[in-house]
Amino acid sequence: MSRPIFSEGTLSAQVVRTQQYLLYLPKDYNATEKKVWPLVLSLHGVGERGTDLNNVKKNGLPKLIAAGKEYPFIGVFPQLYSATFANGWEADILGNLLDMIEKEYNVDRKRVYVTGLSMGGFGTWDLAITYPDRFAAAIPICGGGNTEHIDRIKNLPVWCFHGALDNTVPVQRSIDMVEALKKVGGNVKLTVYPNVKHDSWSQTYKNEEVINWMLQQKQE
Incomplete structure (x- = not known):
């Protein structure tokens, strides 16, 4: 009997809610072995928030994994409760x-990555800036953020994606972040899809070049 694709977990937070999440382990993962694995934290958008973890599988990496795609990394896919949407993703909770994941699983702490789409794209920028020494790379998709402390991630490899025709989150939000990061000497690149609206994540996550680029990044 094969093991489930995902397992479910919860994190008791220091606020009035519990963070629940889906966890993906590579098929060759063995807790008794010393081998360590890259860790990818992936943040969903507005449409997947709530209390039903199945919603997390509607888009992005969880959708691909649920459809049978296999990856050589540990995947963590938290879910944001509807009631907390006004505040978006909270960096301290993440x-x-x-x-917790790094303590419980065989994680290569030099290869921890963060990515997210839409609201999760905003969360990706914020989390990276809050914990600038934690990640080996970041992939924010159709998001944006506050450029005030962008210099904190000038050494972090960032690949940003956005649709030129996005009428939900204007592409200028990504452009502003990327330009600000370039001004402080950041290691950043931006891919703008010319004929794409808000869904710039589907082709991004299906692109093996993007995944390979991410997994090649490693902290010194």
Whole structure:
């Protein structure tokens, strides 16, 4: 009997809610072995928030994994409760989640990555800036953020994606972040899809070049 694709977990937070998440382990993962694995934290958008973890599988990496795609990394896919949408993703909660996963699983701490789409793209920028020494790379998709402390991630490899015709989150939000990061000497590149609206994540996550680029990044 094969094991489930995902397992479910919860993190008791220091606020009035519990962070629940899906966890993906590579098929060759063995807790008793010393081999360590890359860890990818992936943040969903507005449409997947709530209390039903199945919603997390509607888009992005969880959707591909649910359809049978296999990856050589540990995947963590938290879900944001509807009631917390006004505040978006909270970096301290996500930091606690990463702490727990890194303690419980064989994680290569030099190869921890963060990515996200739409609201998760905003969360990706924010989390990277909050914990600038934690990640080996970041892939924010159709998001944006605050450029005030962008210099904190000038040494972090970032590949940003956005649709030129996005009428939900204007492409200028990504352009502003990328240009600000370039001004401080950041290691960043931007891919703008010319004929794409808000869904710039589907082709991004299906692109093996993107996944390979991410997994090649490693902290010194």
